[in-house]
Amino acid sequence: MTQLKDNTRNQIEVEASDLPLYCPMPDMLKWNAHPRVVIPVGNTGEALCPYCGTKYVLKGGPAGHGH
Template sequence: MSQSNIELLAKDLNAQGGVYCPNPKADMKLWNSHPKVYLDVAHTGEAKCPYCGTVYTLKTGEHFSGQH
């Protein structure tokens, strides 16, 4: 499976600072996806999905405040 890197803005993260994979930003289709997994992006600035290897990174200069 090809690994991709998805750059996120702070507004793309949920209130806890994370995203779920599979994610629409990764252009994943429901029929070829894996179980839904929560990835904490805000804590370290990036997270890698253990199923598909997609890496979600917070765009340079973006800051997550935990408030939307």
């Protein structure tokens, strides 16, 4: 069984495989969570949750836009 994480960390590093990113994340406790919201971390490489203030940082920086 996967251990659920408390929703108390101020910064979480995420992978490109986590996109699209939502807060709270699936492995977070739900009993004290806020409504699920999209976190637009792909454009700038980092973003804050408007509810809990958790800062999400994308490993490797912003997603590339190759043509």
